[in-house]
Amino acid sequence: MLDIQDDLERVSAERNGQVTRNIQEAKNRRLVALGWAGGLGEFNQAIQSLRTASYIVIASTSGCRNHELANVMIGAHHSTEDDEGTVYHWLRSTSEKTDAGIHDWMIPESTVSAVRLMERWAAPYQAMIADEITRRHSINPTDPQITEAHKHRHALFLGVSATKNNLVRTLSGSTWNKNLKAFARSCGLSWNLASHQFRRKFANYAAHSQFGDLRYLREHFAHWSMDMTLGYAMDQEWGQHLDIELFEDIQFELEDIKSGVVSGWLGTSSLGGGYGRSIKQWQRDPKNLAIFKSHASMVKSIAESTSIRSNGHSWCTADDDGCVGNTMERTRCGGCDSSVIGVQHAGVYQGLFNNLKGLLDCKDIGEGGRQRVLRDLDRCRNVLEQLEFEPETADE
Structure with a gap:
């Protein structure tokens, strides 16, 4: 799908200056040639769904809040290796929940794949922001919107904002909730999916992993000390800014699960x-x-x-x-x-x-x-x- 998207971007570039209808017709012809039978509208919807699916994967496996995902930028992934050769993957973003600012979240390889996909997915939208900055700067170098555009220049979860004169900006929480609900319906689910659910679910899964229920988490969180020492697999920079609130959420879930088990005993x-x-x-x-x-x-x-x-x-x-x-x-x-x-x-x-x-x-x-x-x-x-x-x- 991203190969096709790149191909369609080339179609647009070749017809730069033509009317929108001609460009769309050319894109539809190109889609047919590439084997996509649904037309441009269906393809664009599929591309938006790809963004939502990536969001779900990253949110489900990182424990990031919605605004922290909005702050994920190009180059947010890094990996470290411990003395035994075990590789740990990290996702870096900025949290506005506390004064800590930068946080690192441990992620599995599947999340790395989703991040890499979104880096490529977002490239055309990032180019649109770059064009906006160039255009504004040529008109008025002191335009405050230049600074605003720079905030979104390297973000991954972007979209065209109809409420902001069709500018490309990071998606808001309310937009994500609409997208998530629509995605769930498209999958035939009645789940009233919302962005705030992922962090709590992640904490719950991580706590369950202490009981061996999830193989990935069991392997990765086996090194998590719930007394917050967490001194493994760190280098000079990455892995030092951990989301302590997430650990506390996991600890709370773990205590709740353990109490339920003991009550049964x-x-x-x-x-x-x-x-x-x-x-x-x-x-x-x-x-x-x-x-x-x-x-x-x-x-x-x-x-x-x-x-x-x-x-x-x-x-x-x-x-x-x-x-x-x-x-x-x-x-x-x-x-x-x-x-x-x-x-x-x-x-x-x-x-x-x-x-x-x-x-x-x-x-x-x-x-x-x-x-x-x-x-x-x-x-x-x-x-x-x-x-x-x-x-x-x-x-x-």
């Missing part, structure tokens, strides 16, 4: 895993419960003092995620002193149990393989029994 449902059984045993002693002035204070205390993350088949409360039970040998969690397994995990263990039973019919796994299968069957059976399920009949 202290309910009436059975728990498996070594730590899960310990919780239930501890909970049965009235003296332990009397320590806390309320159920809410008990939940809060345990949530704050316990490291919790999800590996998909249990909650792991170990201080690190180095155990093979999180990856290679997941049935090990059933007997681990750091695991908590809830009824929501029962389907995972029942599925494993059923599949393992099928492996016993394999004649080529050898005695060692058979013993491994029998061991893992026992582990799954024990977990299901701890959760008060009958593994032998649950699939009937």
Whole structure:
């Protein structure tokens, strides 16, 4: 699409000075020649949708506010590398929310791609601003609008403003909200999408990543210390201006999620895993419960003092995620002193149990393989029994 856009810009340049209708007709002919059958109006709409899609990607994966995205300029991306060779990508912008000014946000490679796309997307609009500056300067070098135009000269999220005499300017928040709602409708969604939703969602996803739900965030935020030390992968300039408010938002979401998980542990449902059984045993002693002035204070205390993350088949409360039970040998969690397994995990263990039973019919796994299968069957059976399920009949 951007190749086509560049081609259409050349068409305009070749017909500079002709009437608008002739230029549009020439562009439509060129679109047909390039295989675009929808006409110029549809192509222009697709180009605007490309801008909105890029905005959604960048907003969803950076945690930037709308005005911070408006302040993203050419050259906003930079990368650093730590001592282990891990590359971190950063997006730089200016925040008007606090006095800090410049901020750096960690971003994934997909966001880098969206930023690169927008740098190319915005080039024709930036050229229009450059032409405006040249024109104003030739008429009146002291025109205050020259300074205003310079503010937008290198911005990425640009558009033609009908309310400002069709000048090219950075899109406003209200315009973005209209665009986002229209984009959602074009995707067949009823979501009342708005620019303010992305930062909160990002914080929520980042908090969930502490539980292993998102692989990208789990990798990148594994180095984020929630006590705000954050001293890794920095050079002399980039990565030093972090958005502390975003970290606080993530911390709030994380605390809320952890409290919800612990509240479920202290309910009436059975728990498996070594730590899960310990919780239930501890909970049965009235003296332990009397320590806390309320159920809410008990939940809060345990949530704050316990490291919790999800590996998909249990909650792991170990201080690190180095155990093979999180990856290679997941049935090990059933007997681990750091695991908590809830009824929501029962389907995972029942599925494993059923599949393992099928492996016993394999004649080529050898005695060692058979013993491994029998061991893992026992582990799954024990977990299901701890959760008060009958593994032998649950699939009937």
